[in-house]
Amino acid sequence: MLSLIYVSTAAPGFREADLAPLAQAAATANAVLGVTGMLAYNGAHFMQLLEGEEAAVEATLARIAADPRHAGLVVIRRETRAGRECPDWSMRAFLTPLSGAGAATRFAADLPDQFEPDTRVVFTSFASLDRKVA
DSSP states (O other): OEEEEEEEEEOTTOOGGGHHHHHHHHHHHHHHHTOEEEEEEOSSEEEEEEEESHHHHHHHHHHHHTOTTEEEEEEEEEEEOSSOSSTTOSOEEEEOOOOSTTHHHHHHHHSOTTOOHHHHHHHHHHHHSOTTTO
């Protein structure tokens, strides 16, 4: 099972309101290919986990890389894992950054139980970035 995480920069004009339709379209396309994952958006950048059979994940990544809604895509993890970390999500999106006391704890609690510690840290750290810093 290929597990891939990338980050990218949102294109100018991408708004928070655009996230839900993007995630829904991704969920539909991913379900057909057997790809699961998660998308986080912090108002300036995306971080996404894609997982599934290698050919399906690579095809999904190629489609995503060609999408004009973002640029500067960088893969930060590409490795084989024993199982899925998001087995029930063809795509779920989270709007970040986290703010307020306990926000990181609440965010982490919403992540799948199957998330490995390294994946949990990567996404929680990304979600904690201030948009002005990101």
